[in-house]
Each structure stands twice: as structure tokens, then as C-alpha cells.
Amino acid sequence: MRKVEVVPHDPAWRSKFEEESKLIAIAVDDNVAVMHHIGSTSIPHIYAKPIIDILLEVKDIARLDEQSSQMTALGYEVMGEFGIPGRRFFRKDDAAGNRTHHVHSFEVGFPDVERHLAFRDYMIAHPEDAHKYSELKRKLAQQYSTDIYGYMDGKDQFIKDMEKRALEWQRRHTDACL
Numbered sequence: 710m711r712k713v714e715v716v717p718h719d720p721a722w723r724s725k726f727e728e729e730s731k732l733i734a735i736a737v738d739d740n741v742a743v744m745h746h747i748g749s750t751s752i753p754h755i756y757a758k759p760i761i762d763i764l765l766e767v768k769d770i771a772r773l774d775e776q777s778s779q780m781t782a783l784g785y786e787v788m789g790e791f792g793i794p795g796r797r798f799f800r801k802d803d804a805a806g807n808r809t810h811h812v813h814s815f816e817v818g819f820p821d822v823e824r825h826l827a828f829r830d831y832m833i834a835h836p837e838d839a840h841k842y843s844e845l846k847r848k849l850a851q852q853y854s855t856d857i858y859g860y861m862d863g864k865d866q867f868i869k870d871m872e873k874r875a876l877e878w879q880r881r882h883t884d885a886c887l
Contacts (some may be wrong), residue, residue: 716759737767741765743766745763760809762811764814767816769816782785796815813825841867844858867876
């Protein structure tokens with residue numbers, strides 16, 4: 710049973726994302742379109758589980774399935790869609806068994822890409838909402854210290870509400886730039 714732990718933001722998370730992205734880019738070669746740092750470790754000044762979330766956009770999701778052995782060689786466990794149709798999910802632990810990375814992979818243009826990026830960008834642009842999210846995560850980590858599902862369920866409605874706001878904000882922001 711893994712302990713649910715959230716910790717203060719660590720500026721080193723950005724470089725850990727960059728280092729891991731280079732390895733993944735080599736592993737999946739020219740199938741990579743772009744990689745993004747997402748999740749709470751990508752949002753400055755908030756508490757997060759110390760797991761780097763990477764959004765990998767690929768040109769061909771079926772080809773990524775064929776490249777799973779390269780991800781396994783990097784230490785990733787291949788999880789398939791793992792509850793989200795169209796996604797390929799990979800997770801990685803360190804030698805001590807602590808989770809270090811998640812890779813959420815989608816084909817370019819898949820709708821979930823926009824959702825993840827809008828949430829991240831909205832939280833960065835709206836520190837007051839990011840702070841509320843941080844405080845919720847801290848409270849839930851204490852309340853559900855050994856129950857990851859309780860922790861995740863506790864965040865679910867907040868995330869859905871923020872995703873809706875984020876997508877509306879992103880559309881307004883994009884329209885204003887046109």
C-alpha cells in the first residue's frame with residue numbers, strides 16, 4: 710500500500726521532466742510530436758505528489774503500442790488505456806518502489822490533450838485557484854493517507870469544475886488573440 714503524500718513545490722521537477730522527456734524522445738523516435746509537463750508538478754507554488762506527469766503527443770497511437778518495449782526498457786510499466794479510451798498510459802517507479810513518472814500518451818488532436826493543457830495553463834494564470842487546489846490536495850492527503858482512491862475521488866469534482874473554467878478561459882483567451 711502506497712502512502713498518499715503531497716509535498717511543497719520543488720523547482721527541480723522541471724528539470725526532471727526535461728531529462729525524462731529526452732529519454733522518451735529517443736525511445737519513441739520520430740513518432741513524438743510534442744511533450745508537455747502537466748499535472749501539479751508543472752504548476753509553481755502548489756503542493757503535489759512528487760510524480761512527474763508527462764503528456765506525450767504522438768503521430769500514431771498504434772505505432773506507440775508497437776514501441777511499448779522501448780518504454781519498458783526505460784523502466785515503465787505499460788498500462789494500456791487505463792480507463793481513458795484513446796490514451797496509452799505508462800508509469801515508472803524508482804529502485805525503492807516509489808512512483809516517479811506517469812506518461813499520458815495521446816495521438817495529436819485528441820480532445821484530452823486540450824483539457825490537460827488548459828487546466829495547467831489556467832492554474833498557472835490563476836494562482837488563487839491553484840492555491841485552493843493545493844489546499845484541497847493537502848487536506849485530502851491527510852484524510853486519505855493510505856487510500857489513493859479516496860484521495861482521487863476527493864479531487865474529482867474540483868478538477869472537473871476547474872477544467873470547465875479552464876476550457877472557457879482558454880477559448881476566451883484564444884479568441885482575444887485572433
